[in-house]
Amino acid sequence: MLSEEELTQICRKYAIPCPFCETENEYHRLKRDMARAAKMEGDGHPLTYKWKTPGFDSVDPLQFFMGACGSCGFTGELDDADYRQAGKAPDLFRRDFGEAAIQAYKDGASTGRGAAQSLLKRLAEPDVLMKTLAQIHLGILAQCSRSRLPVGPIARYYLRVAWLYRDRERYYADADPEAIEASLRKCRKGFKRDIPPHDDYPVTPTVAVDEIEALKLSRAYFERNYELLKEAKVEDELRLRLLLAEIGFRLYELTSDSVDYKKASTFFSGTIQQCLSIISDKSIVGGAVNRAREMLEKAGERGRELRALHKERGGDEADNDEDVADAKTPAKTKAKTKTKAKKAAQPPTETAAKASGNGKQGGATGKKAASVAKAAQEPAMEDDRSVSERDKATRQISTLTQQVGDLKQRLVELEEDNQKWRSLIGRDALTGLPNRIALLSIQMPKIIRAFPEGGPFTCIAIGLDQVAKVNLEHGWTMGDRMLKASAKGLRKFCTEGEELYRMDGATFVITGRMDGNAARQRVSEMRRALGGSSVRVEETAMPLASSLGAVTVEQKVTTSDKEVMNAVYAALLRTLYKAKEQGGNRAEIHGITRF
Structure with a gap:
C-alpha cells in the first residue's frame, strides 16, 4: 500500500459526490501522463511503464483506474470527465440508467445486501489485487445498469481484469490467488441475481476468477462490439x-x-x-x-x-x-507448389525398377520385386490423376493471377460502396446520431411491423430555431459546433427506450412509446425547457429555443406498412413546419392518430 505522501507524488485527489446516493467520496487519480505504457503485448497489456516520477515501477496503474462509492458501490472510470462531473447534475447523469438499477444501489446502501455491497466489502481487504479486481467488477456492474448496454466498455473492463491476473507475480507477489478466487466465487450468485436484464448480452456477465474466464468474457463483448461497428x-x-x-x-x-x-x-x-x-x-x-x-x-x-x-x-x-x-510470400508458396508437383510427377515405376534392379538375387527375389512393382502401380495411377489436376492448376496460375488482379480492383470498388452505405445506414457524421435513413429504413418499419403489440408510438420533430441565424452571424463552422453541442443536450430529453435521430440541417426526431395525451404533455414540457436553455460553444451561449411537432399513431388502418410510414413522416414534417410558420418556439400536435 502506498502512503499518502507517495500518493500525492503521482496522483491528484478528487472529492466526487455519488450521482446515485449523493455520498461524497475521495479518490486518487493518476496525474496526466504520469504512467505511460512503454512496451505492450498484442492485446494491449503493458509489459512495462515509463513513470514520470521515478520509484513507482512496482506499482500497477490499474489500481487508480476506477472510483467506487463507499456507500452504494456505484463505480465509474476516474478518467471519465462525465463521471467526475456527475455529482453536479445527477438527474441528467441518471437518465442513462434504469430506475430499477438505481433503486437497487440505494437499497443496497441501506440494507448492506446485494451484488454491489458484496463486492464493496472486498475493497476493505488489505489485498490490493483483490481490491482492484472488485473495483473493476463494480465498474462492469455499473455499465450493465445502463438502459442501453455499452458492450465496448464492458469488453475493456474484462480485458483489464485479465491483465490483473496476468500481472499477479509482477505487481501483487503477496496476493493469495486461492483466497482471492474463493472470495470472488462467493460474489457470483449475488452478481447473477442482481445483474440488470438486457437482450443485448452476448453472454451473461459474471465475476471472473481467472485470466481465462476474463479473456473469454472480454472476447465475447468485443465480438458483439465488432458486429455493431458499422x-x-x-x-x-x-x-x-x-x-x-x-x-x-x-x-x-x-x-x-x-x-x-x-x-x-x-x-x-x-x-x-x-x-x-x-x-x-x-x-x-x-x-x-x-x-x-x-x-x-x-x-x-x-x-x-x-x-x-x-x-x-x-x-x-x-x-x-x-x-x-x-x-x-505468395511467390514462395507458388514455388513450393511447383516443387511438390514436380516430385509427385516422377514415375512410380522408377522405384519399382530400383527394387528389382538387384537381379543377382535370383528368380524368387525378382518375382517378389515385380509383384511389389505391380501392386504399387494401381495406387500410383490415383496419384497420377491427382498430380495431373495439380499440374493443370499450376498451368492456370498465370490466368488466375490476372483474374485476382481484376478481383482486387472490384474489391476496392466494393469497399468504396460499403463505406457509402455505412454512412447512409450508420450515423450522422457531424453529431454521431442515427440519421434519417436509419429512422426510415430500420427503426420505423420495425415499430410499424410490430404494431399494435407495442402500443401507441409517437414521433417528435425538433427544429432548432437559431441555427440559421448562428450560421449567418458566426459562420458555418460555429453552426456545426452548435449542432454537435445541441445534439448532446437533446439526448438528455430521451427517456428509457427512446432514440434521438438527426434528420437533416437543424431538425432532430425523438421516437418513443406514448399515446396522444402523453405526447401533448411531453412536447409542451420540452418546448418550455428548450426555450429557457442554451449550449456553450467557445464561451458563447447559443439558445436552444425550438419549434416542435408531434405525430402519434394509435391505430393502423392502412394495410401497407410502407404507406403508413410515409404518411406518418409527411404528417410529422407538416406539423413541424406549421410550428415554425408561427414564429418559432411553438409546439404543434397532429390531429390524426389513425394511419
Missing part, C-alpha cells in the same frame, strides 16, 4: 479485428483449445486481407496506408507464430489451411 472508420475496425485475434492467441496459449485457435487464426486472416485491401485502395493515402502496412506485417508474423504453436502442440495441418495466410 459506422466505424476502417482503421478502427481493423484495430478491433487485430485485438480479437490477439485475445484469441493468448487464450490458445493458456487453453490449447482448438476453438480459440480457429477464432484467432480467422481474425488474423481477416486482418491481413483488410490490410491488403487498404494498401491496394488508391483512394486511401498517407498515414492510413502506412499503418495498414505495419499492421499487415504484425498480423502476418503473429499468425505464423500462432500456426507454429498449433503445430508444436500436435494440431492438425488441415486447420492451418486458409486460416492464417502468409500474405507477404
Whole structure:
C-alpha cells in the first residue's frame, strides 16, 4: 500500500459526490501522463511503464483506474470527465440508467445486501489485487445498469481484469490467488441475481476468477462490439479485428483449445486481407496506408507464430489451411507448389525398377520385386490423376493471377460502396446520431411491423430555431459546433427506450412509446425547457429555443406498412413546419392518430 505522501507524488485527489446516493467520496487519480505504457503485448497489456516520477515501477496503474462509492458501490472510470462531473447534475447523469438499477444501489446502501455491497466489502481487504479486481467488477456492474448496454466498455473492463491476473507475480507477489478466487466465487450468485436484464448480452456477465474466464468474457463483448461497428472508420475496425485475434492467441496459449485457435487464426486472416485491401485502395493515402502496412506485417508474423504453436502442440495441418495466410510470400508458396508437383510427377515405376534392379538375387527375389512393382502401380495411377489436376492448376496460375488482379480492383470498388452505405445506414457524421435513413429504413418499419403489440408510438420533430441565424452571424463552422453541442443536450430529453435521430440541417426526431395525451404533455414540457436553455460553444451561449411537432399513431388502418410510414413522416414534417410558420418556439400536435 502506498502512503499518502507517495500518493500525492503521482496522483491528484478528487472529492466526487455519488450521482446515485449523493455520498461524497475521495479518490486518487493518476496525474496526466504520469504512467505511460512503454512496451505492450498484442492485446494491449503493458509489459512495462515509463513513470514520470521515478520509484513507482512496482506499482500497477490499474489500481487508480476506477472510483467506487463507499456507500452504494456505484463505480465509474476516474478518467471519465462525465463521471467526475456527475455529482453536479445527477438527474441528467441518471437518465442513462434504469430506475430499477438505481433503486437497487440505494437499497443496497441501506440494507448492506446485494451484488454491489458484496463486492464493496472486498475493497476493505488489505489485498490490493483483490481490491482492484472488485473495483473493476463494480465498474462492469455499473455499465450493465445502463438502459442501453455499452458492450465496448464492458469488453475493456474484462480485458483489464485479465491483465490483473496476468500481472499477479509482477505487481501483487503477496496476493493469495486461492483466497482471492474463493472470495470472488462467493460474489457470483449475488452478481447473477442482481445483474440488470438486457437482450443485448452476448453472454451473461459474471465475476471472473481467472485470466481465462476474463479473456473469454472480454472476447465475447468485443465480438458483439465488432458486429455493431458499422459506422466505424476502417482503421478502427481493423484495430478491433487485430485485438480479437490477439485475445484469441493468448487464450490458445493458456487453453490449447482448438476453438480459440480457429477464432484467432480467422481474425488474423481477416486482418491481413483488410490490410491488403487498404494498401491496394488508391483512394486511401498517407498515414492510413502506412499503418495498414505495419499492421499487415504484425498480423502476418503473429499468425505464423500462432500456426507454429498449433503445430508444436500436435494440431492438425488441415486447420492451418486458409486460416492464417502468409500474405507477404505468395511467390514462395507458388514455388513450393511447383516443387511438390514436380516430385509427385516422377514415375512410380522408377522405384519399382530400383527394387528389382538387384537381379543377382535370383528368380524368387525378382518375382517378389515385380509383384511389389505391380501392386504399387494401381495406387500410383490415383496419384497420377491427382498430380495431373495439380499440374493443370499450376498451368492456370498465370490466368488466375490476372483474374485476382481484376478481383482486387472490384474489391476496392466494393469497399468504396460499403463505406457509402455505412454512412447512409450508420450515423450522422457531424453529431454521431442515427440519421434519417436509419429512422426510415430500420427503426420505423420495425415499430410499424410490430404494431399494435407495442402500443401507441409517437414521433417528435425538433427544429432548432437559431441555427440559421448562428450560421449567418458566426459562420458555418460555429453552426456545426452548435449542432454537435445541441445534439448532446437533446439526448438528455430521451427517456428509457427512446432514440434521438438527426434528420437533416437543424431538425432532430425523438421516437418513443406514448399515446396522444402523453405526447401533448411531453412536447409542451420540452418546448418550455428548450426555450429557457442554451449550449456553450467557445464561451458563447447559443439558445436552444425550438419549434416542435408531434405525430402519434394509435391505430393502423392502412394495410401497407410502407404507406403508413410515409404518411406518418409527411404528417410529422407538416406539423413541424406549421410550428415554425408561427414564429418559432411553438409546439404543434397532429390531429390524426389513425394511419
